[in-house]
Amino acid sequence: MSQLSACSVYVFDAYGTLFDVHAAVRKHEQSLGPNAALLSEIWRNKQLEYSWVRSLMGKYRDFWTLTEEALDYAFAKVPDADMSKRTDLLDAYFALEAYPEVRSVLERLKAQGNELAILSNGSPDMLKAAVEGNGLTDLLDHVLSVDELRTYKTAEAVYELVGTVFRAFPEAVSFQSSNRWDIAGATAYGFRTVWINRTGQPDEYGDLSPAAQLKDLEGLLLL
Structure with a gap:
């Protein structure tokens, strides 16, 4: 059995x-530039990292807030990505x-x-x-x-x-x-x-x- x-x-x-989790960036990858995949990877990794750190600290912030903060960090790490797509990416992530x-x-x-x-x-x-x-x-x-x-x-x-x-x-x-x-x-x-x-x-x-x-x-x- x-x-x-x-x-x-x-x-x-x-x-x-x-x-x-990478569908949001793929939807806009043409306008984000050559490092779109890297942006998506950093975004996801930071989103998870923030959840673990917040749990350990006992300082909860909801997952949507962490998703926004992680995207902002990803844009900072990938400066050639078009930050004007921030709202579009978040909208796409909200309904993956x-x-x-x-x-x-x-x-x-x-x-x-x-x-x-x-x-x-x-x-x-x-x-x-x-x-x-x-x-x-x-x-x-x-x-x-x-x-x-x-x-x-x-x-x-x-x-x-x-x-x-x-x-x-x-x-x-x-x-x-x-x-x-x-x-x-x-x-x-x-x-x-x-x-x-x-x-x-x-x-x-x-x-x-x-x-x-x-x-x-x-x-x-x-x-």
Whole structure:
């Protein structure tokens, strides 16, 4: 029997897992200049760094604010990028595009009788815009944001939100994320984890290994 076969609740990280965090910059890359990809990488890395640092300090700022601040830092690091595109980039990020396979995979998991949710660092308004913009509202039982806790992953309290809402033991939850650090946190909590390693990153956190590693969400249907 598959290690994931007993799971009846499927929980997904949002950014990088369901929604393409680099889609905003790609949409405007022609006008941003030759270092658009670098801008996007710095933006994403700083966004995450700010969430970890804020959690450690106990000085919460919502994820949208961190997203804005991270973009400003990225523009400072890539001065040849056209800063007049700041508003356009933020508008595009607020309602990011989903990866191509997302809706079909969620539809099939739902048809099998599973409960589905998002558990994300994203602020409620950001998540609402992305979910509605990609037509996923009808497939999700819950969209859970860290905002109510005023801290970020990988705090244990964040993962506890799932059990509280679904009244499920951790081992009944399959947790999917493209972020290896998120997978480590969810594994430590007790979820059965699936690392969606879209960009072929090397493994880390060897003591907190996922139950499976996939290149995209399609592989979930084969587990």
